[in-house]
Amino acid sequence: xxxxxxxxxxxxxxxxxxxxxxxxxxxxxxxxxxxxxxxxxxxxxxxxxxxxxxxxxxxxxxxxxxxxxxxxxxxxxxxxxxxxxxxxxxxxxxxxxxxxxxxxxxxxxxxxxxxxxxxxxxxxxxxxxxxxxxxxxxxxxxxxxxxxxxxxxxxxxxxxxxxxxxxxxxxxxxxxxxxxxxxx
Numbered sequence: 001x002x003x004x005x006x007x008x009x010x011x012x013x014x015x016x017x018x019x020x021x022x023x024x025x026x027x028x029x030x031x032x033x034x035x036x037x038x039x040x041x042x043x044x045x046x047x048x049x050x051x052x053x054x055x056x057x058x059x060x061x062x063x064x065x066x067x068x069x070x071x072x073x074x075x076x077x078x079x080x081x082x083x084x085x086x087x088x089x090x091x092x093x094x095x096x097x098x099x100x101x102x103x104x105x106x107x108x109x110x111x112x113x114x115x116x117x118x119x120x121x122x123x124x125x126x127x128x129x130x131x132x133x134x135x136x137x138x139x140x141x142x143x144x145x146x147x148x149x150x151x152x153x154x155x156x157x158x159x160x161x162x163x164x165x166x167x168x169x170x171x172x173x174x175x176x177x178x179x180x181x182x183x184x
Contacts, residue, residue, distance in 0.1 A: 045128065116144045 055072065063070065071080040081089075090104055108129070115125050122145075126137040146154070 112141055113144055116141060 058072065063072070063074075073081045075081045075085060086104075094100055094102055112125060112129055115128060120128070122134045122137055125131075125141065126134045129137065131137045131140075
């Protein structure tokens with residue numbers, strides 16, 4: 001996958017309905033209110049400043065008119081792009097860049113795994129992905145979270161490295177080089 005190419009989509013949780021259901025007046029203040037046309041539901045997601053800058057550039061370059069309530073990606077009439085339009089444009093873009101195996105849903109998994117790698121907890125992940133419960137999130141992504149063995153190994157590694165850097169550590173002192181009890 002080529003993540004740089006898909007930054008704005010991954011930052012908005014990679015849900016086609018959400019990504020394309022943004023109203024321009026809502027792209028401000030560090031959060032974007034998304035109105036998903038698929039379900040008519042609303043939510044506020046944390047949006048990184050870089051995404052807000054990309055959305056601003058998109059508005060300035062691609063959106064005709066000055067209606068602040070207009071859709072970020074306008075479709076016909078007063079509606080956002082239909083999911084079929086989104087799919088068509090995605091397939092066309094995919095083909096143009098030679099990445100026929102990349103599906104929109106893959107971006108959602110990319111986003112989810114990035115949140116986990118950054119240390120987000122299960123409930124944060126669940127809310128970002130709009131799963132109905134943390135159980136749904138765990139059933140899909142549990143293998144990506146560090147388990148007890150990983151945490152123990154990482155903690156022991158940090159302890160070990162910290163002890164090697166201590167000036168008083170016996171193996172690093174001049175006296176330990178003279179045999180004796182071999183540093184113990």
